[in-house]
Amino acid sequence: MTSCRAAQLLRVVAITGIGLWSLAPIALGVATSLSTQADVQAVPARWLPRHAMLDAYRSLLGGTGDVRAGGSVSESGAFAHALWYSASVTLMSTLAILCVAISAGYAFARLRFPGRGALFWAIVATTVVPVFTVVIALFGLMADAHLIDRTLGLVLVFVSTTTPLTMWLVCNHVSELPAEPEEAALIDGCTRWQAFWHVVLPQMRSGIAALSAIVMLSVWGEFLIPLLLTSTSASKPVTVLIPEYVGKYTTNYPLLAAAGVLALLPPAVIALVLNRHIRGMLSGSF
Amino acid sequence: MDRSDAASPSGLVLERVRKEFPGGVVAVRDVSLNVEPGELVVLVGPSGCGKSTTLRMVAGLEAVTAGEVRIAGRLVTGLPPRHRNVAMVFQNYALYAHMTVRANIGFGLKMAGMPKREIRTRVNQAADILGITELLDRKPRQLSGGQRQRVAMGRAIVREPAAFLMDEPLSNLDAKLRVEMRAEITNIHRRIGAPTLYVTHDQTEAMTMGDRVAILRKGALEQIGTPLELYERPVNVFVAGFIGSPAMNLLPATLLSSGDAWYASVGGSRLLIPSKARAALQPFAGHDIVLGLRPEDFVSSEDLREGAHGVIQATVARAESLGSELLVYFTINGDTTTLPLTVRLDRRAAVQQGAPARIGVDLQRLYFFDPKTGAAIR
Numbered sequence: 001m002t003s004c005r006a007a008q009l010l011r012v013v014a015i016t017g018i019g020l021w022s023l024a025p026i027a028l029g030v031a032t033s034l035s036t037q038a039d040v041q042a043v044p045a046r047w048l049p050r051h052a053m054l055d056a057y058r059s060l061l062g063g064t065g066d067v068r069a070g071g072s073v074s075e076s077g078a079f080a081h082a083l084w085y086s087a088s089v090t091l092m093s094t095l096a097i098l099c100v101a102i103s104a105g106y107a108f109a110r111l112r113f114p115g116r117g118a119l120f121w122a123i124v125a126t127t128v129v130p131v132f133t134v135v136i137a138l139f140g141l142m143a144d145a146h147l148i149d150r151t152l153g154l155v156l157v158f159v160s161t162t163t164p165l166t167m168w169l170v171c172n173h174v175s176e177l178p179a180e181p182e183e184a185a186l187i188d189g190c191t192r193w194q195a196f197w198h199v200v201l202p203q204m205r206s207g208i209a210a211l212s213a214i215v216m217l218s219v220w221g222e223f224l225i226p227l228l229l230t231s232t233s234a235s236k237p238v239t240v241l242i243p244e245y246v247g248k249y250t251t252n253y254p255l256l257a258a259a260g261v262l263a264l265l266p267p268a269v270i271a272l273v274l275n276r277h278i279r280g281m282l283s284g285s286f
Numbered sequence: 287m288d289r290s291d292a293a294s295p296s297g298l299v300l301e302r303v304r305k306e307f308p309g310g311v312v313a314v315r316d317v318s319l320n321v322e323p324g325e326l327v328v329l330v331g332p333s334g335c336g337k338s339t340t341l342r343m344v345a346g347l348e349a350v351t352a353g354e355v356r357i358a359g360r361l362v363t364g365l366p367p368r369h370r371n372v373a374m375v376f377q378n379y380a381l382y383a384h385m386t387v388r389a390n391i392g393f394g395l396k397m398a399g400m401p402k403r404e405i406r407t408r409v410n411q412a413a414d415i416l417g418i419t420e421l422l423d424r425k426p427r428q429l430s431g432g433q434r435q436r437v438a439m440g441r442a443i444v445r446e447p448a449a450f451l452m453d454e455p456l457s458n459l460d461a462k463l464r465v466e467m468r469a470e471i472t473n474i475h476r477r478i479g480a481p482t483l484y485v486t487h488d489q490t491e492a493m494t495m496g497d498r499v500a501i502l503r504k505g506a507l508e509q510i511g512t513p514l515e516l517y518e519r520p521v522n523v524f525v526a527g528f529i530g531s532p533a534m535n536l537l538p539a540t541l542l543s544s545g546d547a548w549y550a551s552v553g554g555s556r557l558l559i560p561s562k563a564r565a566a567l568q569p570f571a572g573h574d575i576v577l578g579l580r581p582e583d584f585v586s587s588e589d590l591r592e593g594a595h596g597v598i599q600a601t602v603a604r605a606e607s608l609g610s611e612l613l614v615y616f617t618i619n620g621d622t623t624t625l626p627l628t629v630r631l632d633r634r635a636a637v638q639q640g641a642p643a644r645i646g647v648d649l650q651r652l653y654f655f656d657p658k659t660g661a662a663i664r
Contacts, residue, residue, distance in 0.1 A: 180380035184380040187347075188393050190397055203383065
């Protein structure tokens, strides 16, 4: 009885500790984003704003130079554009990655063809290659293809880097699905493609939702590749734009924090909406 | 009678069908059989004997390595499943989980491009036959095992296929429901009339449902015949041991002759061999044979009649009352070995555990097998 209560207490302490560790930076970011530059730089440190205000958000999204927010560092609408651009690149990449990964994963799981095993592991093996080891070659390749500062360039690179792992997960998922409904569909008059469309895909709905979330979160948070392949403000996603708010001599902390909070919202919404599917996938049951 | 010679063009015919998997594993060895229109043939055998693979080759879900499959007179060996016009019921029902019962049953018709109105009519008719009309708007997860089984049947019958294939369709049901569905499937089969190939590992299902039963072992067809033929005239030790519950007692025995009388000596007992069996047994005189005794061909000592019954001396090891009958497990103490013997007796038979007993066996119901090849001697 005592050991049971002690275990429960330990669990509460552990969860609280992990929660604080994870949420404290976010809470601090939100508090900073609602403060003035003077609040942030006050000595001794002031953790909560004296008068919470949204000036930093207005400056960030409107691009107006407001003195109370600490001066203007962003062009009008640049951040809003970067948010929109990040969202569109993420959606396009996710769609492309899922199309390729689901088709390939299904084929590797269900179809039998010569060289299937070797090809599968050759593709999966690329997941162990860190991106930073190929950045120079990648930059050269994209420059030759005139894909620098182009949405297509970013999407193509995201597809090639993220698809192998996604395909692997799809392949495992399809292998665990019962083959009989699909076979019943083949006997019921379907072609392989029709059976895939009418029977397999609906069976995978939950898995696809989980994969979508994982792929979207991964693409949204990508930094190195967009940093390498974008140079104009029109082609920079939010992850590349935010570090530019750090100045050489001075930094507008409320503005920087507001950018961080806004950049955090889309992945947070994705994680919340698809939470059930992600948990299912992590527990191995989709 | 070899019915493959007289195969009807509208039936289902397998001609020397063989399945070899990569790596050289032979799952099915040159199996030939035919299923006439209106006939239900059961493929039965132990796990891994190739019965499901055979069915899947007929459905087109597995490629045939060699041989031919004909359905309704049409060679379908190389055709994909959708062009074979067969319907299949799977062990785990294989329903489309995201569709309603109505959509499940009508899916094949929809794929065939049938007008919606006609699909609706035919789905309603099938549901009516199976008594699942009130379930048509439910999803499979809202159904019990028996109801799912009916939906799977509905999906098969609604298409009016040229042949039905059933892969252990009752295995996932409880014992009571299985008995009910057995009768129901038989009735539906009679009503529909299409040739049906039914796979099971359950010999009771095979014996009660099959017009004919085909027994497979290690991919080869051991025997095909009516349930009674298989029971009465098994071609070898395997079939003899497989058909019948409890299984036939297969005991090592020696064939002895004493003047005109021939005996099978088993343990310390001697059983007089009927004169009609002697001609076939001639080559085995003085040699070992395998003696087959069905548990139901025994009588207790009270009912024993000299002349009609041979006598075996044994000891009662255990008795199980099934209510209507008594299953008694004896041991026959031979000179060097102890042999087990399972006997089915009248429920009123007096048996006492550990006590020696005299049991009578019907001498007209002895089976003899070659101990080397396992083939029946007759």
